[in-house]
Amino acid sequence: MRKVLMGNHALSYGAKLSRAQVISAYPITPQTEVVELLADMCASGELDAKFIKVESEHSAMASLVGASAVGVRTFTASSSQGTALMHEMLHWAVGARTPVVMGNINRAFAPPWSIWTEQNDSLSQRDTGWMQVYAQNNQEVLDSVIQAYKVAESVELPAMVVLAAFVLSHTSEAIEIPDQKKVDKFLPSYKREYKLDPDDPHTFGGLTTSENYYELRYKIQKAMDKALDLWEETGREFEKIFGRRYGLIETYKVDDAKKLIISSATIASTARKSVDILREKGEKVGLLRIRVFRPFPAGKVREILSSIDRAVVIDRNIGFGSSGIFFQEIKAAMYNQKKTPPIFGVIAGLGGRDVTSGNIVEIYEDVMKMEKPESDIIWKGLKK
């Protein structure tokens, strides 16, 4: 069935089709439609789930960690300040190995107040141990929620499906709503091995000395390593059932490319158009979109960049005092490699400033004129 859905409702449908059993959320612009629709679905009985209308995002995540520890499927969504308030509990979800899935709508931080898109909210959660997948359109938002449960529950780690504020969250697109029976086949109900159960009492998360803590952290990293393969494998399985293919990364016209534009989310989507424009001008350029940011697909990045002469990373985020965050990750992946092309880092589109296909062409052409990367940040369109 095809339906016209805004990105936020694509998240709601993803949670519904995945048969989320406990939902807990607190409203924040631009996330509200996600939970409003889920509240309607729960009220009408269309979705058989408990919805806890909590008093803060911190409590939203706490309640889902508790519910997940009992062994049920859980969902929430937030953004910006809300995700930041959740931070402590995002760590808890990882340590407790609870495969909560959440939608995060990328919105810039205050002050000054802004409701428009920027990736610093989700990227500030980089080291919590959450898996992160950045969607480029509403179809991918919906599909990624279903896939996220599959991967998360296999490795017992939580996952975040990330989409751009307004550019996706409030933009309607015609998308394919997967058949429930097919989703049920792809994603069976969640079976937790170690859970809160009065018939088999265990204590979870008690004081753990350095004697054991180190190994527990090692296991989280191992789960991330396993997830790297699983995102690919799950993508292939998903394609077989639903006909749409997703992996850790997506490439566009890279086979003969000597130059590469690297980005994520909706900027990457726009950059496909820029690649076409540049190709018409005779440039041998391709596009690499990082879809899964955690675990980071360093191997895939190395594979593609090994035959590239020059790459530019466009970040809609900034690690203050350093540089763009995807840029840092790409550079780190290429260090110690036999062949590493010069990599340029551009910061663009902060606070929701529009990044058009024309802007990306300009960025590309500016960078190609430079002899080498002279600083870690190239600003685009900075007003004096």
Add this chain to the structure above:
Amino acid sequence: MKVKIPEKEIMSCGNVACQGCGANIAMRHALKALGRDTVITIPACCWTVIDGPFPYSSVGVPNFHTAFATAASTAAGIRAAFDVLGKKPNVVAWAGDGGTYDIGLGTLSGAAERNDDMIYVCYDNEAYMNTGVQRSSATPLGAWTTTTPVERPKQSVKKDIISIMAAHRIPYIATASISYVEDLIAKFEKAKNIKGMRFILILSPCPAGWKYSPQLTVKLARLAVQSRVFPLLEIKNGVDWKLNMEITRPKPVADYLKLQGRFKHLNAVGIAKIQRNVDRDWELLLRKIKK
């Protein structure tokens, strides 16, 4: 009222509580009443440690350690999950005064307003004991703590958490004392059979933080009741207040204070001020009690 104390122990002995720990006595007897079909969640507090370091645990029922501010919200999620699965264990949030009166108050208020189905227990030892005796908003007027030194002891009165909870109109509120165990058990038995938010406050003397000899724990808990410092009461639906123990001839508050090093610096004027506050609070309480 005579209630038989169940002989069966759910909590294991030999955990890492301090000698004379009131919170340990509270858990032991609460569990006797709650039984094994119980799931407990514990935020950061003394009980985080008392339960035992990994891989040991002494509570004997499933226990989920959670973050400081989240006892009530974690319990809400646990309850929702069991509801989905059609199971009905007692879901218990077990928090100290810091996690209840201070950092977890918003969370507790949220769960109370939603009337989430849980038993929330605050074992109140009147300061941040686990981190080394810093004042909380449950610390009484005039008390020494490491952040209210004797030169400037606690300047404000203890927060009235019972009235705050009553204002939420939740189905059941009770205070309980480790020195009146039959009463404590009866209250947990009653709470078990009520649906919605149930709040039980247990005064839990702490030898390390109150500065007294460990053998006095039960005696101090009893003196708190007998001096009207800690009335034993129940509230139904936030409006029907009932006093469980009339204290017709109250002991002087000084009898309670003088056994505790945290009040050692107080002179007669300081003690008299506390006595006046206790008398005033008792009068206010009597006005709320249904005759």
